[in-house]
Amino acid sequence: MTTVGRIVLGLRLRDLRERAGCSYEEAARVLSVNAATVRRMEKAEVGLKPLFVEKLLETYGVGRPEIDAFLALVEESRRPGWWHRFRDVLPDWFGLYVSLEGAASVIRGYEPHCVPGLLQTGDYARALLRTGFPNASDEELARRVALRMERQSLLARPDPPHLWVVMDETVLRRPVGGPGVMRAQVDRLLEAMALPNVTLQVLPFEAGPHPGMFGPFQLFRFDIPELPDIVYTESLTGAVYLDERPDTAAYLEVLDRMGAQAVSVRHTEEFLGDIRKEF
Numbered sequence: 001m002t003t004v005g006r007i008v009l010g011l012r013l014r015d016l017r018e019r020a021g022c023s024y025e026e027a028a029r030v031l032s033v034n035a036a037t038v039r040r041m042e043k044a045e046v047g048l049k050p051l052f053v054e055k056l057l058e059t060y061g062v063g064r065p066e067i068d069a070f071l072a073l074v075e076e077s078r079r080p081g082w083w084h085r086f087r088d089v090l091p092d093w094f095g096l097y098v099s100l101e102g103a104a105s106v107i108r109g110y111e112p113h114c115v116p117g118l119l120q121t122g123d124y125a126r127a128l129l130r131t132g133f134p135n136a137s138d139e140e141l142a143r144r145v146a147l148r149m150e151r152q153s154l155l156a157r158p159d160p161p162h163l164w165v166v167m168d169e170t171v172l173r174r175p176v177g178g179p180g181v182m183r184a185q186v187d188r189l190l191e192a193m194a195l196p197n198v199t200l201q202v203l204p205f206e207a208g209p210h211p212g213m214f215g216p217f218q219l220f221r222f223d224i225p226e227l228p229d230i231v232y233t234e235s236l237t238g239a240v241y242l243d244e245r246p247d248t249a250a251y252l253e254v255l256d257r258m259g260a261q262a263v264s265v266r267h268t269e270e271f272l273g274d275i276r277k278e279f
Contacts, residue, residue, distance in 0.1 A: 003099035005077035005225070006044040011071070013056060014042040020057045020060040023161070030059045048074045086147040089140060093239045097232055100220045102154055104161045108255050111220035112168040114176065115185060117148050118155060119165075119192050119200075124185045127177030155197065164199040164210070166258045172202065172275045179279040186276040193269055201262035201272050210261050211254045219251050 017027055017038075024035035031037070031052050038056075040046045050071050057067045083090055083098045090098070101107065101118075109116060114128055125148045129141055136144070156159060175182055192198045203210060217233045229248040233240050242248060263271050 003044070003081065003096050003225075004103040004222075005073065006048060008047060008224060008226045009077055010042045012070075013048075013053070015226075016057065016060045016062060017042075019161075022060060027056055027059065029053050036096065047078065049113040050053060050074050075237065081148070086143060087152075089143045089147060093234075096241065097218075098151060100230055100232070101151065101161075103222060103224070103227075104220040106162045106164070106221040108164045108219060108221075108252075108256065109216065110166050110168075110169055110212040110258060111215060111216050112212070114171055114174070114187065115167070116163075116165050117204045118152050118163060119189060119198075120148060120152075121181070121185050121188050122149055123181045124176055126189075127181060149188055155192075155195065160197045162197045162199070164259075166201045166203055166255065166262050169204045172272070183276055183279045186272050186279070190269065190272055193265070193272075199265060200267060200268055201259060202268045203258060203262040204271070207261045208260050212258050217251060219248065219255065 017024075023168065024038050027038045028035045030261070033052075037046070041048060041052070052069060053074050054071060057070060062070070081095075081099055081102075083095060087095075090231065107118075114120075114126060120128070122145055125145050129136070129144045129148075133141065133144065155163065172186070176185070189200060193200050217231055220230045220232070222229075227253070228243045228245065231242040231248050233242075233249045242251075262268075
């Protein structure tokens with residue numbers, strides 16, 4: 001269990017506290033901390049300390065067998081995920097993204113600038129990252145590319161998520177790394193479209209204005225009952241994760257509307273084939 005595991009445990013702690021009729025302040029007094037610390041535990045903004053968790057569960061009236069089982073999950077959640085091997089090139093705020101990506105059953109998104117990371121070739125990724133990190137050494141750049149390539153393995157695992165992306169035509173028109181790199185990248189997209197768990201649509205220029213013109217975003221959906229939909233958006237120096245239902249519902253509506261405006265899946269394959277001839 002990884003970062004997503006901590007989120008689930010935090011949500012369970014919140015549910016148990018609310019069922020026990022215990023306020024943040026009452027729970028905080030048990031631990032001799034302030035209420036903000038309890039809130040941060042429930043939101044997975046801090047690691048869960050087994051001693052703190054045990055005291056809270058006892059306060060909430062949870063039985064000993066259930067407490068022991070919960071504590072075992074806490075210990076499991078403290079183990080680092082595979083991406084911790086890349087912590088030298090992975091921003092703290094992006095670690096949660098990789099964890100959500102690996103736990104999701106559905107990943108939907110809109111990409112107005114570049115091919116989604118899960119579908120990039122190594123050469124395309126290298127060209128993008130060289131632009132984004134112009135002062136990076138060759139070794140650092142290779143590490144960043146390796147991280148991106150390893151993330152892609154989730155699409156080939158036995159229980160892969162369904163990846164559904166709407167890409168703006170700009171993505172295919174913007175040359176990255178030269179004609180050879182772009183040809184190989186389009187080939188990669190065509191190969192991905194043959195996978196049963198990948199849906200790719202292109203939003204052509206002729207579609208005109210659309211509701212996603214504010215920028216790229218991803219929506220994660222999970223088979224884990226405790227986890228709500230989570231939307232991810234990022235800026236130059238950080239990211240925002242949204243899980244309140246009104247927010248995620250708004251993004252889902254935008255995705256549906258863009259999907260209706262975009263070229264159909266069947267015609268997207270033809271569109272990609274025509275684009276490839278231009279390189």
